Amino acid sequence: MTRDIALGQYFPGKSPVHRLDPRVKLVLTIAFIVYIFVANNFWGLGFLALVTLGIMVVSSVPVKMYFKSMKGILFIVLFTSVLNLFYGSGKVLVQIGFMQITDDGIRNAIFIAVRIVCLILFSSILTFTTSPTELTDAMERLMSPLKVLHVKVHEISMMMTIALRFVPTLLEETDKIMAAQKARGADMESGGLMQRIKSLIPVLIPLFVSSFRRAYELAMAMECRCYHGGEGRTKMKVLHMEAMDYAVLVFGGAVLVVILLLNHFVPAVI
Amino acid sequence: MTPILETQELCYTYGVETPFEKKAVQNVSIKIEQGDFIGVIGHTGSGKSTLIQMLNGLIRPTSGKVLLAGKDIWEEPKKIRAVRFRVGMVFQYPEDQLFEETVLKDIQFGPRNMKLTENEIEQRARDAAKFVGLPDELLDKSPFELSGGEKRRVAIAGVIAMDPDVLILDEPTAGLDPAGRDVLLSEIVSYHKIRGNTVLLVSHSMEDVARVADRVLVMNASHMQMFDHTAEVFAHDKELESIGLQVPQVTKIMAELKSRGYPVETCLTVEQAVAQLLPLIKKGGDRV
Numbered sequence: 150m151t152r153d154i155a156l157g158q159y160f161p162g163k164s165p166v167h168r169l170d171p172r173v174k175l176v177l178t179i180a181f182i183v184y185i186f187v188a189n190n191f192w193g194l195g196f197l198a199l200v201t202l203g204i205m206v207v208s209s210v211p212v213k214m215y216f217k218s219m220k221g222i223l224f225i226v227l228f229t230s231v232l233n234l235f236y237g238s239g240k241v242l243v244q245i246g247f248m249q250i251t252d253d254g255i256r257n258a259i260f261i262a263v264r265i266v267c268l269i270l271f272s273s274i275l276t277f278t279t280s281p282t283e284l285t286d287a288m289e290r291l292m293s294p295l296k297v298l299h300v301k302v303h304e305i306s307m308m309m310t311i312a313l314r315f316v317p318t319l320l321e322e323t324d325k326i327m328a329a330q331k332a333r334g335a336d337m338e339s340g341g342l343m344q345r346i347k348s349l350i351p352v353l354i355p356l357f358v359s360s361f362r363r364a365y366e367l368a369m370a371m372e373c374r375c376y377h378g379g380e381g382r383t384k385m386k387v388l389h390m391e392a393m394d395y396a397v398l399v400f401g402g403a404v405l406v407v408i409l410l411l412n413h414f415v416p417a418v419i
Numbered sequence: 420m421t422p423i424l425e426t427q428e429l430c431y432t433y434g435v436e437t438p439f440e441k442k443a444v445q446n447v448s449i450k451i452e453q454g455d456f457i458g459v460i461g462h463t464g465s466g467k468s469t470l471i472q473m474l475n476g477l478i479r480p481t482s483g484k485v486l487l488a489g490k491d492i493w494e495e496p497k498k499i500r501a502v503r504f505r506v507g508m509v510f511q512y513p514e515d516q517l518f519e520e521t522v523l524k525d526i527q528f529g530p531r532n533m534k535l536t537e538n539e540i541e542q543r544a545r546d547a548a549k550f551v552g553l554p555d556e557l558l559d560k561s562p563f564e565l566s567g568g569e570k571r572r573v574a575i576a577g578v579i580a581m582d583p584d585v586l587i588l589d590e591p592t593a594g595l596d597p598a599g600r601d602v603l604l605s606e607i608v609s610y611h612k613i614r615g616n617t618v619l620l621v622s623h624s625m626e627d628v629a630r631v632a633d634r635v636l637v638m639n640a641s642h643m644q645m646f647d648h649t650a651e652v653f654a655h656d657k658e659l660e661s662i663g664l665q666v667p668q669v670t671k672i673m674a675e676l677k678s679r680g681y682p683v684e685t686c687l688t689v690e691q692a693v694a695q696l697l698p699l700i701k702k703g704g705d706r707v
């Protein structure tokens with residue numbers, strides 16, 4: 150049951166997108182999110198949507214998965230576009246009381262909706278094709294210049310790795326303890342809010358106890374293997390940029406040029 | 420007589436329609452009679468835990484039925500809690516489930532959920548503690564102060580206190596020292612004798628199963644391989660070995676002796692073996 154929460158959504162595969170250097174993927178995802186907001190007309194946005202669809206196809210992750218990731222966001226998409234519907238000037242099409250829907254409003258609404266959908270799809274591509282460990286590794290490498298400013302880059306990424314590593318473990322543990330308490334007749338499905346919060350106690354206490362135990366054990370195990378932070382530590386998997394990665398970066402740059410040109414020559418929507 | 424528990428073509432698949440889809444139990448049909456003591460054995464990952472969790476309605480079968488005293492337990496999903504009181508379940512490493520301030524309160528958690536009277540709750544908890552051999556002075560301690568073996572007993576008492584018709588234990592002796600295992604096992608056996616209820620015991624120890632079970636269910640790669648009387652099952656030593664299981668050492672030795680022509684029968688426990696071998700040795704041990 151808790152397993153259904155798509156958290157670590159990694160979808161293992163061997164597509165070219167999976168094989169890209171995670172640093173490149175991370176940088177490009179951030180860049181694309183910026184592009185989506187830079188594009189200010191339908192041509193530019195349409196172009197980005199096409200690119201997104203193209204990468205989705207190459208990623209060989211089933212379309213169903215992408216739909217699933219959209220489901221949770223659908224409400225926000227609808228909400229913001231409906232808000233935008235009533236916002237804007239231009240020719241009045243419908244008048245409801247003091248509110249009016251204009252052709253500008255409709256255009257805005259569609260534009261915003263496409264923007265958010267692209268945003269979600271693009272970040273889903275990253276999380277579907279990159280394992281959490283690859284991601285934190287990429288982050289550590291990308292943030293390493295911050296070491297000059299005495300930011301504890303390695304420690305931060307180690308914490309993230311450990312946290313991510315233990316998400317499935319904790320979910321599993323929660324499942325198990327919930328099952329055990331249900332077997333003793335704990336009722337977690339009915340009753341009012343207070344009742345439900347109270348019914349969580351038999352799950353939360355054992356969960357805390359075992360989390361602390363795990364933390365101690367992990368710390369002990371790390372110390373036994375002489376872990377002492379990032380100083381002089383080598384990587385088992387050293388990230389290497391390959392021809393493909395450079396090509397993709399160039400592609401990312403080219404997309405930006407196209408967007409800027411379209412921005413320049415096509416009238417803006419927003 | 421209708422069997423107390425019956426399964427019909429029971430199947431369970433984890434992660435349906437994901438890349439991690441895994442068929443854990445397939446087409447298991449068994450009948451368990453009231454009062455039976457059943458051992459469940461199988462290689463790790465063969466689906467034992469999944470199967471028994473379906474028996475008390477913790478997970479809902481992907482297909483197939485579980486009948487409790489002839490009635491489909493999922494007929495009224497709202498009343499599934501009542502099923503869980505009748506089919507008690509002790510998980511693997513049950514000490515992880517303790518949460519109350521005192522041992523006694525933790526044992527009372529189940530009976531309290533059954534909405535019994537305060538007197539009855541108290542009585543049942545104390546009885547259950549006695550069944551599993553918990554001394555009185557431990558009852559007012561915090562469960563987190565106990566040793567691993569004591570915690571295990573508390574957790575088992577917590578389920579026994581609900582007085583279920585069917586008691587299912589998933590590897591109750593895992594991780595205990597040999598003496599602790601024997602004691603716990605004999606407590607379970609004596610509980611079974613006194614209460615006369617049905618017990619399912621999942622175990623990786625063939626010796627334990629051979630010693631206590633009337634019937635044995637053998638799981639192999641999500642399928643049911645055998646379900647028969649204990650002696651019958653352990654007579655198939657070749658078949659068991661082919662699916663990664665062993666027969667008890669003493670059974671193996673006796674089978675070997677028999678195949679070499681000594682007048683002995685296959686047996687399951689050391690005591691049985693001694694009873695057969697002693698007279699033979701006294702006579703001088705001639706082959707037939």
Ligand SMILES: Nc1ncnc2c1ncn2[C@@H]1O[C@H](COP(=O)(O)OP(=O)(O)OP(=O)(O)O)[C@@H](O)[C@H]1O
Binds near residue numbers: 433434462466467470
């Ligand atoms: N929550 C789960 N999600 C996905 N797969 C699972 C889950 N629980 C078990 N499985 C898989 O189902 C199969 C059967 O598991 P199960 O726990 O029933 O085995 P088992 O016979 O109890 O093993 P063991 O003797 O090690 O306890 C295993 O292959 C396991 O990987």
Ligand SMILES: [Mg+2]
Binds near residue numbers: 468511
């Ligand atoms: Mg198991």
